[in-house]
Amino acid sequence: MNLKILYFASLRESIGLSQEEIQSSAQTVGEVRNELLAKGGRYLCLQRDQAVRMALNHVMVNEDAAIQAPAELAFFPPVTGG
Amino acid sequence: MSVRVVIQTQDFDVSHELALMRKSDLRVGAICSFVGTVRDTRMLSGQDTDQVMSMALEHYPGMTESSIEAMIDEAHQRFDFFQARVIHRVGALKPTDQIVLVAVTSAHRGESFKACEFLMDYLKTHAPFWKKEETPAGSKWVDARSSDDAAMLRWGIEARNADQ
Numbered sequence: 001m002n003l004k005i006l007y008f009a010s011l012r013e014s015i016g017l018s019q020e021e022i023q024s025s026a027q028t029v030g031e032v033r034n035e036l037l038a039k040g041g042r043y044l045c046l047q048r049d050q051a052v053r054m055a056l057n058h059v060m061v062n063e064d065a066a067i068q069a070p071a072e073l074a075f076f077p078p079v080t081g082g
Numbered sequence: 083m084s085v086r087v088v089i090q091t092q093d094f095d096v097s098h099e100l101a102l103m104r105k106s107d108l109r110v111g112a113i114c115s116f117v118g119t120v121r122d123t124r125m126l127s128g129q130d131t132d133q134v135m136s137m138a139l140e141h142y143p144g145m146t147e148s149s150i151e152a153m154i155d156e157a158h159q160r161f162d163f164f165q166a167r168v169i170h171r172v173g174a175l176k177p178t179d180q181i182v183l184v185a186v187t188s189a190h191r192g193e194s195f196k197a198c199e200f201l202m203d204y205l206k207t208h209a210p211f212w213k214k215e216e217t218p219a220g221s222k223w224v225d226a227r228s229s230d231d232a233a234m235l236r237w238g239i240e241a242r243n244a245d246q
Contacts, residue, residue: 006142008140008210008212009212009214009223058142058144059149060208074210076142076212077223078244079206079207079208079243080212080213080226081206081209081210081212081213082170082181082182082202082206
């Protein structure tokens with residue numbers, strides 16, 4: 001399936017992209033993260049020893065969340081607004 | 083109903099906003115508002131501070147609005163208030179600038195005080211904004227604070243925003 005992936009703040013800077021479309025066979029958000037990690041290089045900022053938060057279709061989720069196209073999945077660091 | 087959540091680059095006029103909320107509803111007997119502003123210092127480890135020359139605020143368009151709307155809905159489940167309004171600025175800001183307004187109207191003060199603090203605690207730990215501060219040593223993304231998660235827990239909601 002085709003997925004829209006977004007990156008924000010420090011992760012956007014590390015990966016060098018604010019968004020991209022990927023082809024994915026993942027069933028869950030965690031599996032998408034694995035697919036991105038497998039690219040290595042700049043994507044290693046998504047490693048699990050890093051504080052990374054995920055939102056699926058604008059709602060915060062954990063890695064167990066099931067994913068179905070069409071979907072928008074965002075990766076970002078802890079939030080610091082207000 | 084008027085718009086509850088606004089994300090904008092420009093400044094806002096608190097008196098104007100509160101007057102609109104007050105004059106549009108004859109039941110209002112209390113308005114509680116909170117304004118967050120840009121400090122000129124950043125806490126480092128221990129007692130040290132660093133000068134903040136400017137700040138850049140980024141957000142996730144779409145999710146920002148929907149997440150704050152959901153927070154206001156949740157606040158209505160918990161507190162007896164009439165209207166809540168949240169204005170949050172994004173883009174380039176400098177010390178003394180206003181960042182955020184949370185304003186709540188109610189019949190008596192207690193409910194608007196509580197709802198205002200609840201919304202602010204919720205926003206700090208769940209709304210997708212990120213601050214980057216410009217200091218003499220360079221720019222740095224602001225770290226999330228565990229004290230904000232602790233503030234959220236007082237409302238019975240476990241926040242893990244600052245967890246590693």
